[in-house]
Amino acid sequence: MIVGSQKPLEEIVASISTYRQVLVLGCGTCVSVCLTGGERQARALADSLIHANRNETCPPVFNVNTIERQCERDWITNFLEVPDHTEAILSLACGAGVQTLADVFQELPVIPALNTTFLGALDEPGVWNEKCRGCGDCILSSTGGICPVARCAKKLFNGPCGGSVRGRCEISTVIGRDVDCVWQLIIERLVKLDKMDDYHKIRSPKDWSCEIATGPRRLVHSST
Ligand code: SF4
Numbered sequence: 719m720i721v722g723s724q725k726p727l728e729e730i731v732a733s734i735s736t737y738r739q740v741l742v743l744g745c746g747t748c749v750s751v752c753l754t755g756g757e758r759q760a761r762a763l764a765d766s767l768i769h770a771n772r773n774e775t776c777p778p779v780f781n782v783n784t785i786e787r788q789c790e791r792d793w794i795t796n797f798l799e800v801p802d803h804t805e806a807i808l809s810l811a812c813g814a815g816v817q818t819l820a821d822v823f824q825e826l827p828v829i830p831a832l833n834t835t836f837l838g839a840l841d842e843p844g845v846w847n848e849k850c851r852g853c854g855d856c857i858l859s860s861t862g863g864i865c866p867v868a869r870c871a872k873k874l875f876n877g878p879c880g881g882s883v884r885g886r887c888e889i890s891t892v893i894g895r896d897v898d899c900v901w902q903l904i905i906e907r908l909v910k911l912d913k914m915d916d917y918h919k920i921r922s923p924k925d926w927s928c929e930i931a932t933g934p935r936r937l938v939h940s941s942t
């Protein structure tokens with residue numbers, strides 16, 4: 719799922735300061751699950767914005783709504799009613815949702831309230847870890863189902879590097895939190911799978927053209 723984190727309130731306040739009526743719009747899918755952009759967070763953000771503007775003589779109006787998915791035009795066009803006199807939409811969706819909204823509402827500014835951060839997995843209650851970078855050429859079949867693109871600080875395809883110490887990545891000391899060396903995890907998993915042959919194969923340099931070199935990527939489903 720896509721994980722995002724809310725921008726600092728001061729930044730949000732500044733980004734909407736010129737608008738007198740703002741629709742605070744939550745998104746009911748990924749960012750709702752990761753507790754940053756769903757219905758509850760949209761209401762809480764609107765409350766914080768009302769509080770932040772409490773000393774204004776004529777404070778802005780904040781309407782609140784949430785739709786299931788801001789990244790789908792159909793959800794927006796079929797289920798979102800923008801109140802009259804709305805001057806801007808403050809979106810709590812990921813960057814794809816913000817841009818889809820902006821595409822639908824050409825005349826309205828759409829402001830992001832979140833920083834879209836990564837594709838992650840919920841590994842324990844309240845903890846999401848980055849697991850995929852959407853590289854477009856998945857190699858998990860040869861790495862024990864563990865991704866070195868997203869989880870190795872150096873994106874090594876033949877690891878570990880010399881910075882792997884007792885199963886920890888050297889990045890741990892830089893960011894001040896223990897991070898597993900993903901190549902240690904890959905080796906341990908390949909041993910369990912009895913597939914260490916996969917480890918000993920030298921992987922060729924990756925074809926990064928599947929990731930960003932070809933410009934914005936697109937999926938077209940043949941049945942639609
Ligand atoms: S190899 Fe690429 S597609 Fe597969 S999990 Fe890693 S980043 Fe995602």
Ligand code: SF4
Nearest residue numbers: 870877879887899900
């Ligand atoms: S210690 Fe492991 S995870 Fe960290 S950069 Fe080296 S190989 Fe990658």
